[in-house]
Amino acid sequence: MGPTHIRIFDTTLRDGEQSPGCSMNLKEKLRMALQLERLGVDVVEAGFPVASEGDFEAVQAIAKTLRLPIVAGLCRALPADIDRAWEALKDAVHPRIHTFLATSDIHLEHKLRMTRSEAMAMAIAGVHYARSLCSDVEFSAEDATRTDPEYLCEVVEAVIREGATTINIPDTVGYTTPAEYSHLICTLMDTVPNIQQAIISVHCHNDLGLAVANSLAAIEAGARQVECTVNGIGERAGNAALEEIVMALKVRQDRLPYSTGIHSPEISRSSQLLANITGVHPQPNKAIVGKNAFAHESGIHQHGVLRNRATYEIMTPESVGVKVQHIVLGKHSGRAALAQRFSEMGYELAKPELEKAYKLFTKLCDVKKEVFEEDLTAILRDGLSDIPEAWKLRLAQVTAGTQGYSHALVSLKPHSENEEEEQSGTGHGDGPVAALVDAIAGLTGVRGEVLDFQVRAVSQGSDAVGEVFMKVEIDGCILTGKAASTDIIEGAARAYLYAVNKALHTQQLKAVYV
Numbered sequence: 001m002g003p004t005h006i007r008i009f010d011t012t013l014r015d016g017e018q019s020p021g022c023s024m025n026l027k028e029k030l031r032m033a034l035q036l037e038r039l040g041v042d043v044v045e046a047g048f049p050v051a052s053e054g055d056f057e058a059v060q061a062i063a064k065t066l067r068l069p070i071v072a073g074l075c076r077a078l079p080a081d082i083d084r085a086w087e088a089l090k091d092a093v094h095p096r097i098h099t100f101l102a103t104s105d106i107h108l109e110h111k112l113r114m115t116r117s118e119a120m121a122m123a124i125a126g127v128h129y130a131r132s133l134c135s136d137v138e139f140s141a142e143d144a145t146r147t148d149p150e151y152l153c154e155v156v157e158a159v160i161r162e163g164a165t166t167i168n169i170p171d172t173v174g175y176t177t178p179a180e181y182s183h184l185i186c187t188l189m190d191t192v193p194n195i196q197q198a199i200i201s202v203h204c205h206n207d208l209g210l211a212v213a214n215s216l217a218a219i220e221a222g223a224r225q226v227e228c229t230v231n232g233i234g235e236r237a238g239n240a241a242l243e244e245i246v247m248a249l250k251v252r253q254d255r256l257p258y259s260t261g262i263h264s265p266e267i268s269r270s271s272q273l274l275a276n277i278t279g280v281h282p283q284p285n286k287a288i289v290g291k292n293a294f295a296h297e298s299g300i301h302q303h304g305v306l307r308n309r310a311t312y313e314i315m316t317p318e319s320v321g322v323k324v325q326h327i328v329l330g331k332h333s334g335r336a337a338l339a340q341r342f343s344e345m346g347y348e349l350a351k352p353e354l355e356k357a358y359k360l361f362t363k364l365c366d367v368k369k370e371v372f373e374e375d376l377t378a379i380l381r382d383g384l385s386d387i388p389e390a391w392k393l394r395l396a397q398v399t400a401g402t403q404g405y406s407h408a409l410v411s412l413k414p415h416s417e418n419e420e421e422e423q424s425g426t427g428h429g430d431g432p433v434a435a436l437v438d439a440i441a442g443l444t445g446v447r448g449e450v451l452d453f454q455v456r457a458v459s460q461g462s463d464a465v466g467e468v469f470m471k472v473e474i475d476g477c478i479l480t481g482k483a484a485s486t487d488i489i490e491g492a493a494r495a496y497l498y499a500v501n502k503a504l505h506t507q508q509l510k511a512v513y514v
């Protein structure tokens with residue numbers, strides 16, 4: 001790696017996952033991690049192993065699966081935390097222990113109730129112990145931008161002496177400004193005698209909307225690793241957005257002559273995968289990955305773009321993997337054509353997955369004239385659900401209107417050998433979704449409260465596939481349900497049923513393990 005190479009450290013699965021509504025289960029994290037590998041990130045921060053059993057298992061699974069990137073696990077500078085992180089990471093091809101400790105007086109006094117010298121000793125001991133387990137150790141001085149710079153330099157020098165290979169200078173609360181941050185990085189470069197033995201990393205939160213600008217300023221000052229998340233998800237206002245940093249470096253090579261290992265045409269797919277897993281979609285005007293990022297609305301702009309795209313486009317949609325929608329397949333396409341198309345979109349399907357996807361595809365062709373790539377991706381995501389279906393939807397019918405209650409008739413097939421077995425029931429409520437939920441609860445015996453309900457058209461036209469996303473509280477647990485369908489009533493019923501099946505599956509697992 002040359003002196004101008006910038007390492008991209010992705011923390012979508014750790015800092016990003018900490019943001020409200022963005023939690024993911026193990027399979028979802030693994031799928032996202034594989035996409036990050038394909039995107040070409042240098043480091044995947046997979047989680048915080050000591051935080052929960054689920055986090056531990058996810059870090060372990062990711063560590064065992066990824067081949068190319070470094071896999072990092074976060075831990076406080078405590079022996080038990082470090083041990084847990086190492087236990088999860090030790091099978092990785094390239095493991096990294098990422099240990100952190102706050103260094104600002106406000107954190108030391110009010111959160112850790114520690115003196116500066118106690119924190120110094122703890123940081124030294126933590127890094128020393130982590131290095132005895134793993135040759136790649138990152139140390140983060142939490143709240144570095146509100147830390148006394150002189151003390152920060154002392155801590156950095158000490159942990160490099162103990163063997164830290166990367167030093168992270170987080171702007172934990174999104175407080176700094178580009179010039180101030182740049183100055184801090186320069187101070188570290190000029191003052192810490194052994195600084196050349198480590199890579200300086202930056203990690204910016206977006207509370208003042210400056211996370212990307214601050215990260216770029218730090219790169220210009222000498223930082224060679226940037227910590228960021230896909231779609232900029234993260235605590236509070238989020239973290240620096242990976243796609244914005246990468247494309248700023250790519251598009252403004254004249255001012256920012258740095259390289260990354262990111263394969264930018266994978267950006268759009270990474271963004272969409274994350275949004276579909278979490279149900280949190282970037283706002284339409286979000287740079288690079290928003291729905292409108294490449295849309296030209298005004299007549300003057302459209303005219304200019306038609307003559308020469310460069311009049312109003314500083315990068316092509318293709319450079320970030322955004323494709324102009326086109327018809328891909330029709331009613332008469334067979335399994336081979338479908339498999340080929342999925343493969344072009346980057347999904348290699350095993351036989352049973354292809355079979356499932358093909359069934360959904362033919363159903364879709366019956367109701368939709370044109371099938372777009374987005375429709376296919378949506379049915380694929382729907383078809384690859386990994387939750388066993390204790391109940392399957394056979395029929396959902398709703399009568400609803402502006403006056404009075406809505407009524408639903410639902411038929412479900414319970415999991416059994418008998419293909420013909422079916423149970424039907426009715427329900428009512430103050431809207432179509434409430435009526436469906438009431439009917440499904442009557443049949444399955446699982447009653448949940450819908451906390452969030454979203455429908456999103458994935459392609460164009462009134463017959464577009466709609467993705468339905470639901471958050472449901474069942475027995476004190478918040479579960480997400482999702483489904484894709486051209487019919488929102490069917491989609492809503494299936495999304496709710498997905499959450500019910502998840503709840504039943506969890507109950508079953510508990511019965512086995514408890």
Ligand code: KIV
Nearest residue numbers: 100140142143170172
């Ligand atoms: O924002 C922060 O300081 C962090 C550290 C744990 C790296 O996320």
Ligand code: ZN
Nearest residue numbers: 015172203205
């Ligand atoms: Zn953070």
